[in-house]
Amino acid sequence: MTTDPRRIMTDSPMSTLQILVVAVTICLNALDGFDVMSISFASPGIASEWGIDRAALGIVLSMELIGMAVGSVFLGRLADRIGRRSTTLGCLLIMTVGMYMASTVGDVFSLSLWRVFTGLGIGGVLATTNALAAEFSSAKYRNLNVSLMAMGYPLGAITGGIVAANILKDGGDWRGVFHFGAAATAVFIPVMWFLVPESISWLTTKQPAGALQKINATLRRMGHAAIDALPVLSVDATGRKEGTDTIFSPTMLRTTLLMAATYFFHIITFYYLIKWVPKIVVDMGFAASSAAGVLVWANVGGATGGAVMGLLASKLNLRLVLSAMLVGSTLAIIVFGRGYSDLATLSLVCACAGFFTNGSINGLYATFAQVFPNHQRASGTGFSIGVGRGGSVLAPVLAGVLFQSGIGLFPVSILLGMGSVLALVCLWMIPMPARNQS
Numbered sequence: 001m002t003t004d005p006r007r008i009m010t011d012s013p014m015s016t017l018q019i020l021v022v023a024v025t026i027c028l029n030a031l032d033g034f035d036v037m038s039i040s041f042a043s044p045g046i047a048s049e050w051g052i053d054r055a056a057l058g059i060v061l062s063m064e065l066i067g068m069a070v071g072s073v074f075l076g077r078l079a080d081r082i083g084r085r086s087t088t089l090g091c092l093l094i095m096t097v098g099m100y101m102a103s104t105v106g107d108v109f110s111l112s113l114w115r116v117f118t119g120l121g122i123g124g125v126l127a128t129t130n131a132l133a134a135e136f137s138s139a140k141y142r143n144l145n146v147s148l149m150a151m152g153y154p155l156g157a158i159t160g161g162i163v164a165a166n167i168l169k170d171g172g173d174w175r176g177v178f179h180f181g182a183a184a185t186a187v188f189i190p191v192m193w194f195l196v197p198e199s200i201s202w203l204t205t206k207q208p209a210g211a212l213q214k215i216n217a218t219l220r221r222m223g224h225a226a227i228d229a230l231p232v233l234s235v236d237a238t239g240r241k242e243g244t245d246t247i248f249s250p251t252m253l254r255t256t257l258l259m260a261a262t263y264f265f266h267i268i269t270f271y272y273l274i275k276w277v278p279k280i281v282v283d284m285g286f287a288a289s290s291a292a293g294v295l296v297w298a299n300v301g302g303a304t305g306g307a308v309m310g311l312l313a314s315k316l317n318l319r320l321v322l323s324a325m326l327v328g329s330t331l332a333i334i335v336f337g338r339g340y341s342d343l344a345t346l347s348l349v350c351a352c353a354g355f356f357t358n359g360s361i362n363g364l365y366a367t368f369a370q371v372f373p374n375h376q377r378a379s380g381t382g383f384s385i386g387v388g389r390g391g392s393v394l395a396p397v398l399a400g401v402l403f404q405s406g407i408g409l410f411p412v413s414i415l416l417g418m419g420s421v422l423a424l425v426c427l428w429m430i431p432m433p434a435r436n437q438s
Helices: 007-012 016-050 056-082 084-102 108-135 142-168 177-196 198-204 210-221 255-285 288-312 318-335 345-371 374-404 410-415 419-427
Strands: none
Touching: 007 016, 007 198, 007 210, 007 374, 016 056, 016 084, 016 142, 016 177, 016 255, 016 288, 056 084, 056 108, 056 374, 084 108, 084 419, 108 142, 108 198, 108 345, 108 374, 142 177, 142 288, 142 345, 142 419, 177 374, 198 210, 198 374, 198 419, 255 288, 255 318, 255 345, 255 374, 255 419, 288 318, 288 345, 318 345, 345 410, 345 419, 374 410, 410 419
16 A cells, blocks of 8 residues: 555654744744734834825735735635745745835835735745645644744744834834845745755645655655655545545535634734734834834734644644634733823733734634645635735724724724624634544
């Protein structure tokens, strides 16, 4: 009987290569974290230099999120067709060009176009890194590793926030934030090229030309024996071969739509916090560099919440842990909305809000890996993120319009904090598989 290399991956202890790939996905998600946050770090300087109001700023803050939605859906599907590695490399190139070009513009329209372009690459990376982290993990550590991968997002925002605070200190130019992001992203193109092989799960399911040789090369790097032949793909009762059904097949449609809805509602709450914290802090009378520092604390809390989520999800029921995080997310955003006059208290409150909102994001990524099988993982994750990004586009714009109309911080925070509650309702309607799939 031919050995299935996917079982070797999931049933064996994590090898050095597997740990390395998971580490790279953490770093790639950190790039996403900084690239998405770069416009937030730069927004006070842009608003001051160009003289734009809150409503216009809210639209600018949402532009890369539109690109992310499109990139997640279409490039996630592409990753299931041509592979995780090739898609990720292309996305990194798009991000590098987009970040650099954003520093060269002089008007809102041009900036918006380049932020949409950058978002295409970010969305594709989000879908492919989730698949890579899941597919290079053993079954025992899959939830933990996917959560750690998602934790890269706030880590990138923390590092970027520290860098941005120094760039913006003493009236520094906001364009430097984008220069740093472009350079950091470019570094990871050769890292991905030389260190990360194609996913064994994808190669086994899709079986493109040269699949056996590539699988054996990766198995040898992991310290395993080579296999003699590719496993024969199974056929279901309808005659459909394994790996050919889609996320919209009758058996998956409910899961796909509910996962997208869950992500959509929670992301409204998450992006309200992440996108508006710098501007809200500046409007309270603090300097732009201080605003970046508060956002760093929100992401410190987010990284901590992600780590806690990963540890708990590897030992306890994933849906129960995620539910607790979603409840905490709503409560923390409401507390944030009360407003605080001193920077230390504001930083602590934002750290707590980051803990629950980002911990919930990590739990959702682990849920993607659990409910979508390997041949649908990038597509399912990409579709859920892509549709869910509607919430990330809606949150900054809606908050900007509400603020511009004279509604205060507390009622706006209550309204947008309810997104996590709606996500909780959708989460409990999703059918969960009995165990993680390879």
